[in-house]
Amino acid sequence: MPLINENFQTDIKGLQLWHAPMSSCSQRVRMVLNYHDIKYTSNIVKLNKGEHASKKFLEINPEGLVPVLSDKNKIINESNDIIQYVDKKFGNSILSKNIDKKKIVSFLREIDDTQKSLKLCTFHFLFKSQERMPDQEYKFFKSNHKNKDLVDFYSNFENGFQKNKIVSAININKKFFDNVEKIMIKDSSSVYPNGFSLADISLIPNVHRFNLMDWPFEKWPKIFSWYNNINKSNWFKKGVLDWEPPELISNFKNYIKNSTKISSFL
Template sequence: MPVIETQRDDIRALRGVHLFHFATSNCSQRVRFTLEETGVGWTSHHINLIKCENATAEFVAINPKGVVPVLVHDGITIVESNDIIRYVDEQFGGSALTPEAGMDRDYLEESLQHSSHFQAALKLLTHEFLFKPLRRMNERQLEDYTNGTGNSELAGFMREFSSSQGFAHERISLATQEAQDMLGSLEARLETHRWLSGQLFGLADISWVVNLHRMGHMHYPLAPFPGVQDWLTRTRARPAFRAAISRYESSGTIAIFNTYSIVRRLQRSSVRSYISELRS
């Protein structure tokens, strides 16, 4: 469990459940979804990534990596979203979202690890196919961001993303291939199980649905994966999904995502074009 020692006395003094998060961060969505499913009351601390509030000294003193989400429970600071959702379910849900034993429990362990690993590919695809109109930085902003976060890996990613060249074609292709492989794996699981977690909804579903929801915004073609499509529809219909994810998505941001996805498709540079290349 990635419990860290925050540098801020006021954070260690917090009582109750506090979540430092960003509205459309898929990792933040994952934690909010779990909190809503387990019925945990929590206090929101919104960190605006567009305004680079994660690069401020105040936030970096909470999490030295400069990333969200961060959960604070009675002064204990926990990072990494898949570990946070495990913690929430164990502490407050009575492990209701965790299979008791057997193959479904084994699948959960593998699924959370795979979900964490897939984050890098999803992050690249998201920035390439959704965030270009919103998050590219100029040199001054990049310098401030680098100095603020102190996270060389994160700063390097943003520098590459913001450059005139952007991400190399090969990198985008590799991330797309990883997404295709992931969808095939989820489709196979859903051919024999109602939910990814097994016959009951659980943490594996929560961990993955935010990734697929994000891919939906970039108009990722899911028609070849009917089981995934059905599962995604059923999961989005849950009240906790609406409370944790839908209500945080502004119509303006969604409109920008949709418009940019359409523009990329007209330019024959959308994610669909990369999938077509993989098939050829």
């Protein structure tokens, strides 16, 4: 259910976004906002400091997850719902120009279903190289965050994910990329042949994230060429690349060089 509050009190006119720089779900929303050139007030939630367990943030989104968008007194969560809301209300909608809207919505749902496995791969193949949440903040996060799954996820991460969980997460994403590769036509600049849509914007964070993990996209040539095309757009730069700290990306690259390749699981 995307609309989580209709009585939000704020003095800020226009849209506000609570988001995190490296969050794939936040990237999706920032890209749509930039695609339509919509101004918004940015509120960064530092996930690595446990800020999503703070009383202040839980009042905004009781689920304690980013992204969250407010439009005057309305609060909306779930990235794939937010992008549909923004696209419909503020843009010259790209949701489904010549494409069956139901098809797009079902594609967005499929992307949503890959979220947990994308997260596990991200933490295992990239974030393991990073410093952990400081002790005090981690304690605060564990005792205040209401989402038991998320708290358990962090404990499992601390202890190292079981190999079968990693393999299963990789397979979920492989199956998903296989399906996308089947839908796309050769050298297409959009997922669906009839034109660019929200399916494209929603898919970008997944492909971008796995590309950071050195996923061998050359074996998925249609996705690979589509992604290289997307890479040239300004809204991709503004919604994704500009938020990635260069030293973090360089740490990831070094870490990947010296650890087990994701391709060895395929």
